[in-house]
Amino acid sequence: MNDLANSPGKTPEQRPPRQRKPDWIRVRAPVSEGYQETRRMMRELNLNTVCEEAACPNIGECWSKKHATVMILGDVCTRACAFCNVKTGMPRAVDPMEPEHTAIAAAKMGLEHIVITSVDRDDLPDGGAGQFVKVIEALRRSTPDTTIEILTPDFRGKMRAAVEAICEAGPDVYNHNLETVPRLYPTIRPGARYYASLRLLEEVKSHDPMIFTKSGIMLGLGEERLEVHQVMDDMRSADIDFITMGQYLQPTPKHAAVEDFVTPKAFNAYGSIARAKGFLQVASTPLTRSSYHAGEDFAQMKAARAEKFAKQTARKADQLKI
Numbered sequence: 001m002n003d004l005a006n007s008p009g010k011t012p013e014q015r016p017p018r019q020r021k022p023d024w025i026r027v028r029a030p031v032s033e034g035y036q037e038t039r040r041m042m043r044e045l046n047l048n049t050v051c052e053e054a055a056c057p058n059i060g061e062c063w064s065k066k067h068a069t070v071m072i073l074g075d076v077c078t079r080a081c082a083f084c085n086v087k088t089g090m091p092r093a094v095d096p097m098e099p100e101h102t103a104i105a106a107a108k109m110g111l112e113h114i115v116i117t118s119v120d121r122d123d124l125p126d127g128g129a130g131q132f133v134k135v136i137e138a139l140r141r142s143t144p145d146t147t148i149e150i151l152t153p154d155f156r157g158k159m160r161a162a163v164e165a166i167c168e169a170g171p172d173v174y175n176h177n178l179e180t181v182p183r184l185y186p187t188i189r190p191g192a193r194y195y196a197s198l199r200l201l202e203e204v205k206s207h208d209p210m211i212f213t214k215s216g217i218m219l220g221l222g223e224e225r226l227e228v229h230q231v232m233d234d235m236r237s238a239d240i241d242f243i244t245m246g247q248y249l250q251p252t253p254k255h256a257a258v259e260d261f262v263t264p265k266a267f268n269a270y271g272s273i274a275r276a277k278g279f280l281q282v283a284s285t286p287l288t289r290s291s292y293h294a295g296e297d298f299a300q301m302k303a304a305r306a307e308k309f310a311k312q313t314a315r316k317a318d319q320l321k322i
């Protein structure tokens, strides 16, 4: 492993050269009419999307189907993670129209399932939890049949109150990404703590066990295989239902370098191990992102839980007969 690879603070000469993307990473250019329509609507409603801000490779596919992940609380983040393309700095005031505009976008796109994420807002007293609540409430009012998945920051220092408020609003899926293995936190996610993120997801389950929990990691940052297995075990200990694993891609030369392009076969192997460890749902491919195919995955996860509950009930009934 190259010690310099994950050191975004190094000079350009010290950084390893960017690796060429393998064929399995190449994606279609975003040119469809659906893509253009989604883009127009987001601009008209003054909404940000993580699809654009994070330079997501799936934007052509997702937006052609009008699946976009709305990024609330502005487009400036108070953290500076080494993997993330979102701007860092002092964010602007929260847009009071954002909840209504998000609800309008969901209605116009006719979404069955929506994913809402945000930048980190360490500057706000509630970390931005109140805006998540308002967005969920606005969506429930305007499109009550749309299922809601939220992907939140770690709400450092205010986690318990933030999680409680958001869980009370009743999202269907609560996602918070661990992003990488704990050994790489000091360089990749320096403003966060691995165990605090795990605790947040545990807190969601203890608040409302019916909310599905979801978390993801990026591969290709220099993590070892056994470290990934350990993350899976940690997630299962926190009763996380759904794991996502995707290839890390370096957004610009200033960001952490790609250590490895993990092969599709290796992603499959990780996926099989995750299933064996008991996750209800697993997404593990090079192009997997937290919100990629989120609606389809949600439907499958719901079905898997219903089946699990039915089996548990049948087992209990059998035991009572004995």
Ligand code: SF4
Residues within 6 Å of the ligand: 050, 051, 052, 056, 057, 058, 059, 060, 062, 063, 067, 068, 069, 289, 290, 291, 292, 293
């Ligand atoms: S995978 Fe998620 S972030 Fe990427 S384009 Fe699709 S919806 Fe947007």
